[in-house]
Amino acid sequence: MTNKTPLPAIPLQPTAADKSEPAAPVERSLSLVLEAEVMMDDDNGMLSLVASTDHHLSDFGEVAPARLRRMVAEARAKLDEFERLANEYEAIDTLRAIVAEHHLHVEEWDLANQDPQFRSKFVAFAALTEDGQRVVVVPKGQDPVKRLAAVAELVREMDGEV
Numbered sequence: 001m002t003n004k005t006p007l008p009a010i011p012l013q014p015t016a017a018d019k020s021e022p023a024a025p026v027e028r029s030l031s032l033v034l035e036a037e038v039m040m041d042d043d044n045g046m047l048s049l050v051a052s053t054d055h056h057l058s059d060f061g062e063v064a065p066a067r068l069r070r071m072v073a074e075a076r077a078k079l080d081e082f083e084r085l086a087n088e089y090e091a092i093d094t095l096r097a098i099v100a101e102h103h104l105h106v107e108e109w110d111l112a113n114q115d116p117q118f119r120s121k122f123v124a125f126a127a128l129t130e131d132g133q134r135v136v137v138v139p140k141g142q143d144p145v146k147r148l149a150a151v152a153e154l155v156r157e158m159d160g161e162v
Contacts, residue, residue, distance in 0.1 A: 030082055031055070034075045036068055091148040098148075102155055105133055108140040124150035126158055134158060 028072070036051040051068050052060035053075075099106055111119045123146070124138045136154055139149050 007122060027083070030078070030085060031083075031084070032078045034071055035060075062139075088144045089142040095144070095148045095151055096153060098155060099136075102159075103134065104151070104155075105135045106136050106151070108142075109137055110140040123153060124154055126154045 033053055033055050034051070034055070035053075036049065037049050038047050040047055048062045049065060049068060050061060051071055052058075053062045053071060054060070098104070111122060114122075119139075122139055123142075124136055127135045127137065129135060136151055138150060142150075
């Protein structure tokens with residue numbers, strides 16, 4: 001019994017996206033800083049609410065509670081970006097393993113000149129070459145999570161797991 005990479009059960013969703021090898025993932029980074037505290041002014045003994053969203057505290061200063069709540073809401077939205085980054089990397093990494101394990105060749109097709117109705121519904125398709133190579137074709141620029149779902153579904157079908 002081989003230890004196969006599990007095929008995720010992710011629902012397929014159509015996306016829009018030349019025939020080419022899949023592009024390398026784009027490097028990007030995210031950062032989030034939110035510091036807040038209630039401080040006592042040494043001169044007058046009064047408490048004040050202060051906050052900063054900068055690593056170097058260049059914007060450190062007194063804020064109203066409503067402003068701090070807006071800063072928190074912005075930070076929560078940024079956390080969603082962090083989670084999306086993790087999801088995308090996980091999808092890219094899992095797809096890489098599935099492609100290697102199942103000996104697939106993945107090609108990206110640029111559908112920009114295709115009928116918009118087709119373009120908006122194309123997720124992926126599989127083909128078998130004369131020499132037995134299994135090829136999976138996906139839209140160029142497809143979301144990594146959606147791509148993983150599409151390729152996993154095709155692999156299940158090709159391997160008779162559906």
